[in-house]
Amino acid sequence: MPEGDTVYLACKRLHQALAGQKLAGADFRVPQFAAADLTGVSVLEVVSLGKHQLFRFDDGSTLHTHFKMEGSWHLYRPGAQRKGGPDHQIRAILTTADWEAVGYRLPVVEIVPTAREGEVVGHIGPDLLDRAFDADEALRRIAKDPARTIGEALLDQRNLAGIGTVYRAETLFLSGIHPRRPVGEIPDLAKVVDRARRLLSANKDRPEQTTTGDLRRGRQHWVFERARESCRRCGTRIREESFGPLGQERKSYWCPSCQPA
Numbered sequence: 562m563p564e565g566d567t568v569y570l571a572c573k574r575l576h577q578a579l580a581g582q583k584l585a586g587a588d589f590r591v592p593q594f595a596a597a598d599l600t601g602v603s604v605l606e607v608v609s610l611g612k613h614q615l616f617r618f619d620d621g622s623t624l625h626t627h628f629k630m631e632g633s634w635h636l637y638r639p640g641a642q643r644k645g646g647p648d649h650q651i652r653a654i655l656t657t658a659d660w661e662a663v664g665y666r667l668p669v670v671e672i673v674p675t676a677r678e679g680e681v682v683g684h685i686g687p688d689l690l691d692r693a694f695d696a697d698e699a700l701r702r703i704a705k706d707p708a709r710t711i712g713e714a715l716l717d718q719r720n721l722a723g724i725g726t727v728y729r730a731e732t733l734f735l736s737g738i739h740p741r742r743p744v745g746e747i748p749d750l751a752k753v754v755d756r757a758r759r760l761l762s763a764n765k766d767r768p769e770q771t772t773t774g775d776l777r778r779g780r781q782h783w784v785f786e787r788a789r790e791s792c793r794r795c796g797t798r799i800r801e802e803s804f805g806p807l808g809q810e811r812k813s814y815w816c817p818s819c820q821p822a
């Protein structure tokens with residue numbers, strides 16, 4: 562699942578290509594908006610909010626999309642071969658004179674009045690990649706449920722937006738905190754949130770991702786997807802387990818020595 566840094570970079574590229582341009586065509590392949598016609602409308606901006614994508618138009622409407630597990634946006638020059646997947650996986654196409662933006666496998670595609678964007682994304686917490694990130698508000702939301710595990714609290718986009726399983730695993734490793742430790746037992750929650758923010762920020766302008774500082778394949782992460790391999794710090798075997806609310810269990814990775822229970 563793409564995390565906040567990936568969504569940020571995708572929106573930055575879409576913004577560079579589309580902002581200020583008039584739509585020559587718009588094709589939404591979802592029943593509810595199949596008849597929507599945005600031809601002639603100009604794109605004001607494309608922004609990310611946590612893992613959401615918002616395309617704002619000058620007619621007062623916003624296209625809201627979300628990648629969830631497998632979605633992606635691709636940019637092509639008109640007539641270029643599309644490589645994002647088979648055509649039946651396309652959910653939206655926005656065409657300008659210079660670009661074609663194609664959204665694949667998007668489970669969320671909806672057009673809402675810009676003034677009412679809050680109703681579709683308003684439940685999410687402060688965005689870690691927002692320059693005006695409100696750390697106090699994020700901490701307040703996390704601390705509201707002191708018995709909850711920090712692993713679940715960090716993934717909950719209503720607390721703070723942008724963290725997925727990669728940054729959860731890596732942030733907690735670097736903080737020396739076991740993923741199942743209750744929020745109320747963590748001495749310096751602010752430091753944990755700040756670390757997540759710094760990891761995401763460091764990766765937001767490039768497609769490659771690293772939390773170790775090493776971009777070479779197989780060396781980018783401390784514990785994420787390294788179950789049964791040796792901890793880079795102490796040599797202990799990395800563990801993995803899935804946990805979380807029923808039906809939303811997600812994989813967690815940790816070093817039992819560096820992150821004692």
Ligand SMILES: [Zn+2]
Pocket residue numbers: 792793794795796797816817818819820
């Ligand atoms: Zn270790």
